[in-house]
Amino acid sequence: MVQITWLGHTTFSLRLANGEVVIIDPWIDGNPKFPADYQIDRVDTILVTHGHFDHIGNVRSLAAQFKPQIYANYEICTWLGSKGVDKCNGMNKGGAAQAGSLKITMTHALHSSGITDDDGKMIYGGEPAGFVLHFDDGRNAYFAGDTDVFSEMAFIAELHKPALAFLPIGDLYTMNPRGAAIATRLLGVETVIPMHYGTFPPLTGTPAELAVLTSANVLTLEPGKPVEW
Ligand code: NI
Ligand code: MN
Numbered sequence: 001m002v003q004i005t006w007l008g009h010t011t012f013s014l015r016l017a018n019g020e021v022v023i024i025d026p027w028i029d030g031n032p033k034f035p036a037d038y039q040i041d042r043v044d045t046i047l048v049t050h051g052h053f054d055h056i057g058n059v060r061s062l063a064a065q066f067k068p069q070i071y072a073n074y075e076i077c078t079w080l081g082s083k084g085v086d087k088c089n090g091m092n093k094g095g096a097a098q099a100g101s102l103k104i105t106m107t108h109a110l111h112s113s114g115i116t117d118d119d120g121k122m123i124y125g126g127e128p129a130g131f132v133l134h135f136d137d138g139r140n141a142y143f144a145g146d147t148d149v150f151s152e153m154a155f156i157a158e159l160h161k162p163a164l165a166f167l168p169i170g171d172l173y174t175m176n177p178r179g180a181a182i183a184t185r186l187l188g189v190e191t192v193i194p195m196h197y198g199t200f201p202p203l204t205g206t207p208a209e210l211a212v213l214t215s216a217n218v219l220t221l222e223p224g225k226p227v228e229w
Contacts, residue, residue, distance in 0.1 A: 002135055002229055006221035008033025009054055009199045010146070010168070013040065015226075017136065020044040020100045024131075024143060025055040026062050033199050035224025040066075045099045048072035049145030051079070051115035051125025054199075060085055071099055073106070075126030079115055093129060103134035107156055109147035111174070132160045139163055141229075142187060146196060149179040153186040164229060165189040168196035169210055170203030177205045181213035191217045191229075 003015040008031050014022040022045040028034050031054070043066035049055055056076070063070060063085045070080065074090035081088060091097055096105040106129045113125035130145040142162040156162065165187050168174035174196050175183065184192050192214065194207045207220040221227060 001137070003226045004193070004221070004229055005038075005226040006193070006195070006223050007031070007035065007038060008223045010049070010195050012143075012166070012195075014102075014133075016101055018101050020102070022047065022099070022102055022133075023062065023068075025049055025145070026059055027054050027057040028061075029057060031057070031199070033223050038224045042066065043068045045102065046070045047099070047104065047131055047143070048076055049109065049130060049143070050111060050113035050128035051076050052113070052146070053116055055146070056115065063087070069099060071097060071104060071106075071131075073113070073126035073129055075124060076113075076115065079117075079123070079125065083118075093127065096134075101136050105132040105134070105160065106130070107132060107142070108150065108152055109145045110150045111146040111148070132156065132162060134160070141165065142189070144168060144183070146174045148175045149183040149186070151186070153183055157186060157188045162187060162189055164191045164193065166193045166195055169194045169205035169207070170197035170199070171205045172202045177207075177209035177213060180205075180210050184210075184214045184216045189216055191219050193219050193221060 005013040021042045070088040077088035077090035109128040111128040113128040115125040140162045141164040143166045211218040
C-alpha cells in the first residue's frame with residue numbers, strides 16, 4: 001500500500017509502506033495549487049523528471065532541510081552539485097536504481113529540460129524523463145513527467161506492466177486528454193491519475209474529458225488529500 005498525495009501541478013508525495021517519503025518534482029514556492037496548510041515533514045527521496053522550474057523549484061530547499069537522496073538525469077545532478085547539493089544520483093533512460101525501498105527506472109519523455117539558472121540564463125538540462133516506480137509489493141506505476149504521447153509507451157507496458165499511470169493532461173506544454181487516452185491504451189493501465197492541468201488558465205485539459213475517452217479508471221485527486229493505492 002502506498003499513500004499518494006497530490007501537491008498540485010506535478011508535485012506528489014508518496015508515503016511508502018515502510019514510512020519512507022518520496023517527493024516527485026517538488027514545486028512549492030509559487031505553485032498556485034500547493035495546498036496552503038500542507039507541511040512536508042519527511043523526505044527520504046526526491047525524483048526529478050526534468051529541469052523546468054515547475055519541477056525543480058524546491059529541490060534545493062528540500063535537499064537542505066531533509067538531506068534526501070535525489071535521482072535525476074546526469075546534467076541536472078551536475079547542476080545541483082554546482083549549487084552545493086550533494087546526494088544527487090545521476091541516471092539515464094532505461095536504467096534502474098534502488099531508492100530506499102523503491103526501485104525506479106528512468107524512461108523516455110517527449111519534452112525539453114532547460115534549467116533557468118540563478119542569473120536567469122537558460123542552461124542545458126539534459127533530456128526530460130519519466131520514471132517507472134517499482135513498489136516492494138510487486139506493483140508498478142508509471143510517472144510520465146511532462147510529455148506528449150509517444151509510441152514507445154508500448155515498451156514501458158511490455159517491460160514493466162504498470163497498473164497505474166500519472167499522466168499530464170493540461171495541453172499547451174504537454175499532451176491533452178485525447179493524447180492521454182491514447183497513452184492509457186498503449187500503457188494498458190487500469191488507473192490514471194491526471195496531473196499538470198488547471199494550475200494556470202492555459203492548462204485547459206480536464207479529468208472529465210479524459211474519462212469519456214478511456215475505459216480506465218480516472219482517479220482525480222484533490223491537492224493535499226491523500227489516497228491509498
Ligand atoms: Ni516542463
Ligand atoms: Mn511542467
